[in-house]
Amino acid sequence: MTRIRRFDLIAFDWDGTLFDSTALIVHCIQQACADIGAPVPDTARAAYVIGLGLRDALEYAVPGLPPERYSELGASYRRHYLASQHALTLFSGTLEMLHALKARHHFLAVATGKTRRGLDDVLALTELRGVFDGSRTADETFSKPHPRMLQELMAEFGIEPERTLMVGDTTHDLQMAANAGTACVGVSFGAHDHESFQPFSPLFVAHSTRDLHDWLVTNG
Known part of the structure; x- marks a missing residue:
């Protein structure tokens, strides 16, 4: 299937980006x-x-x-x-955003500091089975901001860095993107002050999941 969009692979951090934790x-x-x-x-x-x-x-x-x-x-x-x-939940609007991106035929992935067991457990508690095409956790490869998570995901799907986007709420996420040579988007509603994102030149900083949804479906 032809993929007419800026990014073929969109990788998300988990805690503080998709999950209100x-x-x-x-x-x-x-x-x-x-x-x-x-x-x-x-x-x-x-x-x-x-x-x-x-x-x-x-x-x-x-x-x-x-x-x-x-x-x-x-x-x-x-x-x-x-x-x-x-008691934890996805940020409101996250499922709708992910399904909208799936409808645009992006590859979706998770790149997280969680363990594999921790990620699998939390995915089982949500309605996300089958939404993500791939994932990497800190115990499977190197911890952020080392670029290995993104490098492995790009290799898995055959996607070049210029066609890959990392979305996260911390400077660790954005530094990982810079180290991997990919673009990045920050979210301000997680763990780090969004003013600390500036050195990593994010394409956009979202202040809500709705902001992120709208930007991704328009510019991703």
Whole structure:
């Protein structure tokens, strides 16, 4: 099928971009630190690590924590998150946006700092089975902002960087896009202040899922 559009592959971050989970992740990081007696990061520091792989996130969120305690902190975080993830939802309008992009015959993918098990679990809790053509998680490849996730997705579908778009809510997402040589779009309603996106020259910064929907179906 002929694909007459600017981008053939659109890759989305998950948490804070499609899934309204930023506040819960921050809370769980802070609670996990309190559980093990580690310094509790403030909200900005905890939010900054969203999208990173677990080890990178813990190193930044709790500097000085001995590496041998990472598993303890990670287990506490997962316990808090799993206890509450049933209450999380997609941002309003996300399903409609994704179905509209599918109707335009884009390849859709997820590139996330979650683990494969974590992503599969959350996809099973939503109505997204069959929507995405591919996905990569931090435990399958390198953590953001390394470009490997996008490189592997582009190779899987035979898409060149200039025909690929990354959509995310953090500088980690946008830096990954820059490292992979792809275009990017930022969203302001996730983990990072959208003013920090400027060095990565996003094509657009969406302030709501409706903004993102409208821009993608018009310019994607």
